[in-house]
Amino acid sequence: MKLKLLLPTIALLFSTAVYAQDITADEIINNYFENTGGKEAWGNLEGIKMTAKINQGGMEIPVEIVQLKTGKMYTKASLQGKELMQNVFDGEVLWSTNFQTMKAEKSDQETTDNAALETKDFPDALFNYKERGYQAELVGKETIEGAETYKVKLTKKPKKVDGKEVENITFYYFETENFVPILQETEIKQAPMAGKIQQTTMSDYQEVEGLYFPFSISSGIKDMGSQAIQIESIELNPEIDDEVFMYPTE
Template identity: 30%
Template sequence: MKITKFVASAFIVLATSAASFAQNVDEIIAKHIEAMGGADKWKTVKSMQMNNKFSVQGMDIESKTTIVAGKSLRTEVSVMGQDIITAVDGETGWMQRPAMMGGTGEPEDMPGALIKETLKQTNLGGSLLSFKEKGATIELVGKEKLDGADVYHLKMTEKNGEVTNLFLSASTYYTLKSAGKRNVQGQDIDAEVNFSNFKQIEGLTFPFTMETPSPMGGTMTIETESIKLNPTIDESIFKKPGKK
């Protein structure tokens, strides 16, 4: 009888702890969304344009990204007088690269895995804002240190099994780091981004500095120069053009 009571008590404790843990996850995500400006305000953003700059091996590079929320994205990168264009429109995507950068100079279809990965960037407000609608689940791994600061480590598992580890500041609830493995053209790569220099635009919070491992080695720092919310966009720019 004592053993039965002990087992029953143990189950109650475990169930209570699990419920409390789940509640903590919901509270953390709710505070994150509030810190980013709130779900209702993000829903009013239907389009966005962003200008960035960064350096790779001494080359100054500028980029312009145009987004229609949840649907389309186009990025234009200017390198040494040459333009690289990538665009997704729903489930289709294309890219245009000069011959000196491994392309043909003509529009080419984008690999399916890269389309899906690029399309994530159209989720304005970040992945935590709409993870439930997209069939993802999130668990709290624990509270850790990141560069000396307290962070909440969240593990997000998407419907297709893809895992992203998110590290949220325990004081501001901003996302300070995102990390996971991605399959690009048959190769598994580490996709890691560190976020900082947070600023507000019309009441919404954006990281103006992003650091990510560079394909050339070392770290690449991307600085945002300007952000425009709800600009008028000609959606034909996302369509794949014909060959010249």
């Protein structure tokens, strides 16, 4: 009886050891960047401007998203003839348009500091992750919507929530065939959704000046629905006037 139980255990341990030597998290990440344009090209990228549409209750909302290597960023939505600026960062001040008053409001210092931390991940948190002081670990394999994936855990520098440092971890699911991520998962640390999982799915990778980007993105809370974002165009290294990022004065 003991021998019958022992043999499957040995076989399982042996298969796990073989699998562990098959590929590493570092190799998966390197393959990802090489397959989507090459690390040199990604390293030379100075900025990204995306034009997209969000379907909200049957209404299409045009959206413009800009991220620059300098850390500056903004999201601009056009709604009923008005432009709403969200998550605008000029390198020091983080602000957004209040939907009710339609006036610009600055974020608190903790939110601003966390945003500044995220902007340093351009063009991707996985890019040169070791130099950023991050750690990547291959967790295993999982099947996501019929696709076999490698699950990689990326541990970044902690964020702050209510003055306390909290873990900053993202799980990436890479297709085993072409090494592009099709799903990201992050645990929400702030109320009212604290403890729930934020999911972002990516698909329809297309080439833009030699680099590949997902043109279909969906983001939401796990098991609670998601919001689809359809990318219409992507411009690399756009020229953006610095005044766009500045907090408006009366």
